[in-house]
Amino acid sequence: MSVSWMFLLLLGCRSSCTTHVSQSTCPCNVQLKTVCVANREDVHVPCPIKTEDEMTFNLFKGQELISNVSCTGENHTLNCTVLNARVGVEVERKQQKSVDFVLTGVNESSHGTYRCEGIITFPPPFKGVPSVVMIQVLVEGHLCKCNKESSNHGDNSSQIYKWIWILMVVLLSIYSITVTIIAIVNWVRMRNMDSQSDYMNTKPRGQRDGRKKRGVQKPIPRHF
DSSP states (O other), X not given: OHHXXXXXXXXXXXXXXXXXXXXXXXXXXXXXEEEEEOTTOOEXXXXXXXXXXXXXXXXXXXXXXXXXXXXXXXXXXXXEEEEEOOTTEEEEEETTTEEEEEEOSOOGGGOEEEEEEEEEEESSSOEEEOOSEEEEEEEBTTTBOOOTTOSOGGGHHHHHHHHHHHHHHHHHHHHHHHHHHHHHHHHHHHHHHHHHHHHHHHSOOOOSOOSOOOOOOOOOOTTO
């Protein structure tokens, strides 16, 4: 039974990956990053690290190939040639190790999920290098609202959650301290009451009638 469940989990993992990533390789650790940008701003889509002499990087929007570039490394220099580029897509070299596709001047039609995948073209054989991050682009006024004063538009929700957690921790700490103080005060009060009760129980009781009991006395006549 356990082997069957393990097989079903692996099969589900593979099927879910193939719907988001190319069918050549199936990494289940793909990170989805959502960004909310204002109209006419730029968005960077990172590509995998260049590990071989020649690699081709493909930019996908959903399942559609919209741009690709071929890069070679010579004398620690990354040389890239654009093979196919859609209007509004540029290529930017990144630290001589990889490239970024830049979506320039995004608008409402730019809404979608983007990813960059690599293909090793030399040395053979060809081998696909999947993307480890997918960028979901949301345009302000269409599906999201951006904070103009923040440089990281996609981090607003995480900042809100962080402050909520801080507030919860502070309230819980105050509640714990209050309950502890009340418990200590009640314990001290009960202890004092018990001590006073023990003292009253051990105190010797006095006699109800301080006079000694006397027998019946007969009066003696004075003239006797």
